[in-house]
Amino acid sequence: MALIGNLSSELTNKKFDWSRPIRDHVTEMANLVAKLNSMGMQMSESFLVQFILNSLPTEFGQFQVNYNALKEKWNFQEIKAMLNQEKWRLKKMKENSIHLMTHDGASTSKSKSGKKDKEIKVKEGGVHKEKKCYF
Known part of the structure; x- marks a missing residue:
């Protein structure tokens, strides 16, 4: 039970900090959910996507607003691809400022x-x- 609590806490508190690629951050979060699922703590893919969105820094605010306005929500692979594109867009904006x-x-x-x-x-x-x- 303690391991489930630790993994849940890690998943809940995980934040993206630009120190590594966003795809690694997202994959690590998916791995935490997979571990929890294997221990009987079932979490849906939409729950994982919400945790990923909550882990993003303020620079992704517009991305989050746009996602929340969508009628059809993305699965894990779609959010991973879209976040990678958004990361490049944000990086380009920083370079051009x-x-x-x-x-x-x-x-x-x-x-x-x-x-x-x-x-x-x-x-x-x-x-x-x-x-x-x-x-």
Whole structure:
């Protein structure tokens, strides 16, 4: 009984943390469910899919909303494939994002490379402030 409790707790508390491929994370969760099933603790595939969705970080929020809006739910193989696609989409978005840095101190019109920094206006709280883009 203690082993069932430990496996159930591990399954419930498992979180995806980007330290390894998402397919490994999903497979590990499926293996936990298979172990529990073999010990007489029957869990359906839809239950596994819900545990997988609950284990995802906030970056997958839109994915979760879209899944919950579907009338027809996915099985284990479908969720595994879709999560792999979503992981690549999120990774590509991260690679294509830029960071806007602000500095309230004294500024110069030349960067270290001697090129003039591009100044942009950003509206903050109803006030336009000058910002520099270093992208």
